[in-house]
Every structure is written in structure tokens, then in C-alpha cells.
Amino acid sequence: xxxxxxxxxxxxxxxxxxxxxxxxxxxxxxxxxxxxxxxxxxxxxxxxxxxxxxxxxxxxxxxxxxxxxxxxxxxxxxxxxxxxxxxxxxxxxxxxxxxxxxxxxxxxxxxxx
Amino acid sequence: xxxxxxxxxxxxxxxxxxxxxxxxxxxxxxxxxxxxxxxxxxxxxxxxxxxxxxxxxxxxxxxxxxxxxxxxxxxxxxxxxxxxxxxxxxxxxxxxxxxxxxxxxxxxxxxxxx
Numbered sequence: 669x670x671x672x673x674x675x676x677x678x679x680x681x682x683x684x685x686x687x688x689x690x691x692x693x694x695x696x697x698x699x700x701x702x703x704x705x706x707x708x709x710x711x712x713x714x715x716x717x718x719x720x721x722x723x724x725x726x727x728x729x730x731x732x733x734x735x736x737x738x739x740x741x742x743x744x745x746x747x748x749x750x751x752x753x754x755x756x757x758x759x760x761x762x763x764x765x766x767x768x769x770x771x772x773x774x775x776x777x778x779x780x781x
Numbered sequence: 782x783x784x785x786x787x788x789x790x791x792x793x794x795x796x797x798x799x800x801x802x803x804x805x806x807x808x809x810x811x812x813x814x815x816x817x818x819x820x821x822x823x824x825x826x827x828x829x830x831x832x833x834x835x836x837x838x839x840x841x842x843x844x845x846x847x848x849x850x851x852x853x854x855x856x857x858x859x860x861x862x863x864x865x866x867x868x869x870x871x872x873x874x875x876x877x878x879x880x881x882x883x884x885x886x887x888x889x890x891x892x893x894x895x
Contacts, residue, residue, distance in 0.1 A: 770826060
């Protein structure tokens, strides 16, 4: 699985958009970009994933650059409960293989009032 | 909403003892995982399981560890002879498919080896 690079920490004001960047310059064509978060030692929580196109769900949006070497997770209106460590993971998963997620250090997002 | 359930939430055991950590994955999921997180460190992959066999394992998952799906609903992680350094939070996860699907994680079992 390709390696990812994320900033160690970021702050965001409550109610504003949080934009979390991730570099994955060695990503290969069949690898997906996944985002998870971990709130204070709870189990990691899935947020969103994508292959090439931008994706949006009820939690967040994922913008992947055209060359797929980087992506940005956007939380459109951050709340205090979004304070967590956010992990960007690149993973190849096939129907015949369970695959795995390799968690790095992630970005600690602190949402401030 | 369906969820992955882990028991117990906290287990204290003496060094050298065997422990079994239990997980009930989401019922229609086919892929199962164990991860661990030592306090203050990264979440580390241990093992993945599909079609009643280990799909992939990390170098952490040595002969002291084993996994089993004994009855079609539970997924267990056994540590045969615990060491102090096995103290960690252990997370179970499951996913519907291998490809293009998210993994759902349980809330973890905190294992303390004394």
C-alpha cells in the first residue's frame, strides 16, 4: 500500500470548514483513498473513500487531484465533536482479499469555539 | 445502526496467561480484522480473515496469536501466553466486501497485562 503524508495538527474554528490535506504521491492505479477518524481512543470511524472522482456523503467531502497524488478531506461545518485524529489511508482491496488499513500518525484536528 | 461489538471492554490478566478477546462483527459482513493500539501509539494491523482463513497478517501476529470464527457469528483473538508488551487496546473490525467498502470498528478491548 502507498504511503501517505499528513500534517501533524490543525486547528479550525467551530462552524467553519475544516480542510485536511493528504499526500500520497506513490499511489497506484488500483488503490483507493480512505479517510477514518479516531475520537479519543475510541475505535476508528470510517468517514469516506474514493478512487478518482470527488465524493460526498453526510459527513464530509473528498477531493482527489487529477493526478491522484493528493487529496483533501473537507468537513463543511466543523463542530466541537469533530475534534479527533484524522487518518488518510491508501489501500488496495480486492474481492478475494480482505486487505488491510495501514494507519499512520494522522492529523490531530482541534475544533475551537 | 448495525455495529461491531467487542467484549470485554477491559481485561486484566497476569503475564503468561492466555486471553481470548471476543468480537461480534456485523452480521452480513464477510471480512474480519484485528488491530491493536498501544497507548499513545499508532493503530497497528494484526490480521485479516476471510472465507475461514487468514488472509493477511503482520509481523506482530506471531505464533502467540491465533484467530477463530467458531460459530459463524463470533470472531476471536487468542493470545496464548501474554507478555507485558501485549498491553494495548485491541480493535476488531469487519467489512462487507474486500474491495471498495469501508471497515466498521468496534469500541475496543483494553488489555492490561500485569
